[in-house]
Amino acid sequence: MKKQKLFILFVMFTTILTAQWKPAGDKIKTKWAEVIDTDNVLSEYPRPIMQRSDWKNLNGLWKYSITKYGNDKPKIFEGDILVPFPIESSLSGVMKTVGSSKEVWYETNFTVPKKWNGKQILLHFGAVDWKADVWINDVKVGSHTGGYTPFSFDITPFLGNGSQNLTVKVWDPTNDGQQPRGKQVKNPDGIWYTPVTGIWQTVWLEPTNTKSIENIKALANIDNNTVKINADVKAASYGDVIEVTVFDGENVISNVKSEASQDINISIPNAKLWSPESPFLYRTRIKLISRGKVVDEVKSYFAMRKISSKKDENGIVRMQLNNKDYFQFGPLDQGWWPDGLYTAPSDEALKYDIIKTKELGFNMIRKHVKVEPARWYTHCDELGILVWQDMPNGGVSPQWQSRKYFDGKELKRTAESEQIYRKEWKEIMDYLYSYPSIVVWVPFNEAWGQFKTEEIADWTKAYDSSRLVNPASGGNHYRTGDILDLHHYPGPNLFLYDAERVTVLGEYGGIGLPLENHLWKTNNNWGYVKFKNSKETTDEYVKYAQHLMKLIKLGFSAAVYTQTTDVEGEVNGFMTYDRKVDKLDFERVNAINKQVIKTLQK
Known part of the structure; x- marks a missing residue:
């Protein structure tokens, strides 16, 4: 009876807390x-x-x-x-x-x-x-x-x-x-x-346990059908062994053991390649064995995919996915929520925006000046979406030259500011290294806090040579990294071109449609251009996409439309900020987006 009373009191107390x-x-x-x-x-x-x-x-x-x-x-x-x-x-x-x-x-x-x-x-x-x-x-x-x-x-x-x-x-x-x-x-x-x-x-x-796996890095090589896996082991000693088992569904396709401090190279015969159209993931079980006993075990996964660039028959440098020209097209995704700000209210919500992006016919997301929880990247891996990952910069530049190569004086950060940037950018890259969906690193955006661009771009590429580096989305532009990234609002425009690097349209669009009862702000809502209904907004979107297809043939190899959802005072999303209304005609957008993506397909 006493235990029952205590339980009732506990339930009442918990209920009061929840009700508050x-x-x-x-x-x-x-x-x-x-x-x-x-x-x-x-x-x-x-x-x-x-x-x-x-x-x-x-x-x-x-x-x-x-x-x-x-x-x-x-x-x-x-x-x-x-x-x-x-x-x-x-x-x-x-x-x-x-x-x-x-x-x-x-x-x-x-x-x-x-x-x-x-x-x-x-x-x-x-x-x-x-x-x-x-x-x-x-x-x-x-x-x-x-x-x-x-x-x-x-x-x-x-x-x-x-x-x-x-x-x-x-x-x-x-x-x-x-x-x-x-x-x-x-x-x-x-x-x-x-x-x-x-x-x-x-x-x-x-x-x-005292001995445990602290981190796992996976790097696929589709050209020789192998994957390299490195397990960082805490308190490792001589004789410790890492065992990696690779699964295709329920079937074991490889089981490899190696001394714990060594990289493990695993052959993946007849590899199934990962892409947005076929996002196949190999699942792994990784064990740490010490003196014949399993002291740690984790589950993981990897994908066989390659991101690269190559000149086509016209001399235009194209992005390639798995050694084939592949036009990357997606929205600028801020990752903000009206109720949780940086934090999605649920895992279902976190996944929802990716699902809707796929519904729109896109194959890529530019994660804009924000880093998401680990589950978001796994959702991208599983659903099949390419990710451009921005560094969430702070600060501004004394000048922004977006329409030409930069010829001014670069921002000089304080020693403390520079140290903070370098530390956090490295930590972000370390955190996200093994997610196959990530194909592009973006150290700077629109000159915000941009400094030592060539040095930062070179360091980023050296630290992870398996991905492309977009050194400065929207400028200031330097002849460094893998990508020249232009921003132009509202419609697409190819006003600068690099014959030795990939040229992309890193931002365009921003077509606004404010919808009553779904606005964060009651007035002063903002878009690059604004329309009154879904049909007008969709018509404008389609018009931009049709023009974009012409520019692809002239040199663009990827494009980013602004944006996934409305955010606070911005009303230029495919969806309202509360995700309750799809503002554009998704079927029409899907159809034209697929045409855009197929422009490079032979």
Whole structure:
């Protein structure tokens, strides 16, 4: 009876906590916001490219406070926040601004499952913007800077019995600082959006042995039907072995063992090539064996695909996919949400925009000045979409020359700013290296914080020679990297050409259609051109696409249309910001997009 009463009290307490939370503010929301369960927030395994069988999700209601910069941990917290939604978002339940003069404190309690006794306990953060300090049971276990990449701490030595206390402090200066921030500004307007501060991806626990696999890199070579796999092993010793089993569906096609410190080259006979039309993935099981015993095991995958460039019979440098000319065509994808800002309200929502992009007939997405959670890239791998990955730059350039090769003075960053850029760009590339959907790295966009362009482009190519480098989307232009990328609004225009590199139209379009009851702002909504209904907007889109086909024959090898959805004050999406209305005629768009893509096919 006593146990039953305690259980009833627990249920009542949990119900009260859940009832207290609700989305903040009166902005538009997606359909997924209506079914948020605070006890089951983004509950899917957060790192499917390296998946273990056991883990614990720490998302949910935490305590929060906003304090002045430099203050001690508050004795009393202000209220509840729904992690991992950023504090400025509606779904956090808070929707408060922070800024450079303040910090956000988080606190929660958790228990470690008893079956994990004897294991190393890792505390993972998907992403926290920007500087995070972390305490376990009032002992500081570490810090991390960088708003877009995962990080973790081995918290085993700091754990006690029973309930454990986790405290996180975050500082994010937005555009008062020198860190990468993408489209975030403290005074959002036009193409600039609401700040995102704090935890914005899943927080989770994972048990491992002392010896464990820390990271996996896969690099396919379709020209000789092999894949190279490298497993980075923690606490490896002589005699440790990595075993890789490769599956085609349920069938084992290869099983290879190698000394743990060595790259493993695996033959893939009659390889099935990955493409947007046929996104086949080989699944893998990777074991770490020490003294004859399996001490770690993860599931992963890879794809046999190649991205390259080559001159065609007319001397135009074309992008190639799997050694064939292939026109890449897709939308500029900001990855913002009216209710969660940087954070999609559910995994279904995260996947939804990719599915709709495929429905529109596109084969590519340019992920614009933002980095997504790991699950987004796995969705791209599985659904079949090429990805151009931008660096989320901060800062501006003293001058932007978009219509000619740059002949001015490049921006000189401070030593601190340059160090931050280099550190975070490398971490982003390391984080995303093994996702086959990613085919282009984009270090700079429209001269935002652009510096040492040739050096950065050369470093990027040297660090990952398996992908193309688009050094400066929209300029400032240099004869470096693999791509010359032009921006022109609203219609396509080929005003600069490079005979020795791929020439692409990295942004165009921006056709606006504001729809009442689906607007973030009630006035001053913005598009490069605006129309009154879906037919007019679709007609204009088709007209641009028809003109684009002529320019493809003259030299364009890829194009990016602005954009997937409306975002805050921008009303130039294929969908409304709340994803509730498809604003253009998707069937007509699909038909013309497929014609555009087939322009290069023989």
